[in-house]
């Protein structure tokens with residue numbers, strides 16, 4: 001299978017792994033800055049400054065799109081015109097309108113569209129999903145999720161990241177919201193959120209707090225910031241990417257009628273039936289998972305099987321859109337200072 005990677009920052013992770021995989025060949029890469037040039041040299045593959053030229057000139061079976069969010073729609077449609085199946089990074093697009101257009105276009109052109117929510121391939125996330133489904137904490141009542149860290153100051157030099165189509169909610173928050181939907185199967189019905197930009201003063205948020213309500217009455221609280229030194233975030237706690245320091249902390253807490261579960265420690269607190277209530281001691285158990293694999297590798301192997309026609313994408317365009325709808329509702333709530341309904345009347 002001949003693959004091209006468009007974008008060579010996050011895309012570099014894919015490109016390096018593809019070089020190591022038996023079933024995939026890295027045919028070419030696209031990037032338009034000095035780092036991309038250096039990386040393409042190191043990968044020993046042709047570099048195209050204009051990704052459209054790459055699509056026009058290379059014989060490909062599939063394309064991985066890791067361009068800035070606002071370019072996802074244009075790139076997916078360009079690939080679809082050539083009959084090429086795509087793995088597009090999350091968020092599927094910068095707006096839900098763009099995402100809908102991409103999904104419909106791919107369907108019309110009969111190409112497969114997969115969205116890069118790679119944490120759905122994380123063994124820890126899948127373990128969490130199984131535990132929640134297994135009833136160990138009973139019926140879910142509430143969820144608390146935190147994503148708080150400080151990014152490098154250089155990070156904000158990339159102009160698209162501080163405009164409305166970038167920002168920590170769209171770049172990072174989308175992961176946590178997708179995890180929430182995936183592990184709980186909840187249907188979110190409304191969002192109320194407040195944001196501030198008191199740290200950097202950019203167009204996009206520095207911090208957001210959101211309250212979500214699910215159709216079964218479950219309530220969710222989510223706090224996100226990328227401008228505060230803190231050890232509580234998926235990246236720092238789950239240990240799936242070696243570039244980050246590890247802190248043995250929890251970033252998600254799930255509260256049920258029978259007990260509570262923390263992630264990723266998988267510490268679970270419950271009472272026994274005959275000693276229930278706050279005057280008794282909670283029993284602590286750990287549902288640890290040993291030696292989980294790398295979710296990006298699993299995602300690539302899945303994409304390879306999709307290209308071979310063995311399976312259909314596990315994270316479809318519709319799934320990517322569902323997650324983006326929540327994010328858009330959060331943004332609308334921030335702008336209009338009101339609770340936003342996601343219920344389709």
Ligand SMILES: NC(=O)c1ccc[n+]([C@@H]2O[C@H](COP(=O)([O-])OP(=O)(O)OC[C@H]3O[C@@H](n4cnc5c(N)ncnc54)[C@H](O)[C@@H]3O)[C@@H](O)[C@H]2O)c1
Pocket residue numbers: 006007008009010011030031032033036048049050051066067068069071089090091116118158170171
């Ligand atoms: N799944 C994850 O964990 C994860 C992590 C990081 C980024 N991402 C996603 O990947 C995408 C890219 O993010 P990033 O941080 O790598 O962005 P970036 O701005 O750092 O890099 C973008 C890359 O695209 C190239 N590029 C930009 N415009 C181009 C054009 N017109 N033609 C050819 N090349 C072009 C640049 O040269 C660069 O190599 C975003 O959608 C982001 O949300 C996902």
